[in-house]
Amino acid sequence: MLGIGKTGWIEKDAPVCGPLDALVKPLAVSPCTSDVHTVWEGAIGDRHDMILGHEAVGQIVEVGALVKDFKPGDRVIVPAITPDWGALESQAGYSMHSGGMLAGWKFSNFKDGVFGELFHVNEADANLALLPDDVDMAAAVMLSDMVPTGLHGVELADVQFGDDVCVIGIGPVGLMAVAGAKLRGASHLYAVGSRPDCAALAREYGATEIINYREGDIVKQIMELTHGKGVDRVIVAGGNAEETFAQAITMLKPGGRIGNVNYLGSGDYVKIPRVEWGCGMGHKTIAGGLMPGGRLRMEKLASLLSTKRLDPGKMLTHRFNGFEHIEEALMLMKDKPRDLIKPVVIL
DSSP: OOBTTBOOOOOOOOOOOOTTOEEEEEEEEOOOHHHHHHHHSOTTOOOSSOOOOOOEEEEEEEEOTTOOSOOTTOEEEEOSOOOOTTSHHHHTTOGGGTTSTTTTOOBTTTBOOSSSSSEEESSHHHHOEEOOTTSOHHHHGGGTTHHHHHHHHHHHHTOOTTOOEEEEOOSHHHHHHHHHHHHTTOSSEEEEOOOHHHHHHHHHHTOSEEEOGGGSOHHHHHHHHTTTOOEEEEEEOSSOTTTHHHHHHHHEEEEEEEEEOOOOOSOSOOOOOTTTTTTTTSOOEEEEOOOOOSHHHHHHHHHHHHTTSOOGGGGEEEEEESGGGHHHHHHHHHHOOTTOSEEEEEO
């Protein structure tokens, strides 16, 4: 990112490895819609000459003197969120906010990201995970962000066995939310989206109905399908602050819960309809959160791939080979052609 609305290639000094840290060269990377929000919407403010990217599988080049469990040559999964584990926020159970709100998100926020020949990872023993030999490297890139973010939406919504669940937005994160809701025991699982490829994959991941917002108001469609009752849980993985939360609140049963993992890159306020929220007393809860990072999380999610419980590789629609294709892949995420779900660049 050269500045808001501008990307390009630059030369930078190699990062320095601290005693607890690691230097990693990327083996496979993927751009994210968050990168698009950062560059073209200025969602986190102006950034100059900052390397983008926070989704990678890589190979360790160097480790600090105090690193115990990793060595040069190891192939590792690199989470998008790399907390400072000694921070008070981490000790309180919110490691993703270590050092301040959202500060566990370092890559391509206030620190150079993974779209470089070499990148730095803080607290390697706590933030990296070995890539299992039986897990495809390209699919494993989805473990950096798409899988944990989608599944965190399911956790935030607290999906229980037999719940009726609506997932708003079925891009990569929403698709993983669909898959996660199925794993958690959702019964009727409504997926909101319009692109045919995403809709087909949502059904494959467990959606029982596709709600196409181009065919009418999604709240009306949900209410018709649920005989006016609404749903127990809503996971927001797309949409905007102006209307999506109003829709989610309206379709939610009293006592229901919304889990938001959608990165709101623009606008100043989230609109909550007063009456539909029960005049503030409807026990309709909104929980929004940044995905957890760290080694344990990555190892557990990798085991879902090893045991074939989850296959995020189905989302990879565009594959490139070579560093020079990173920008092309990024522009795909910006332009979002109808046949795109997620691109990956093998380096």
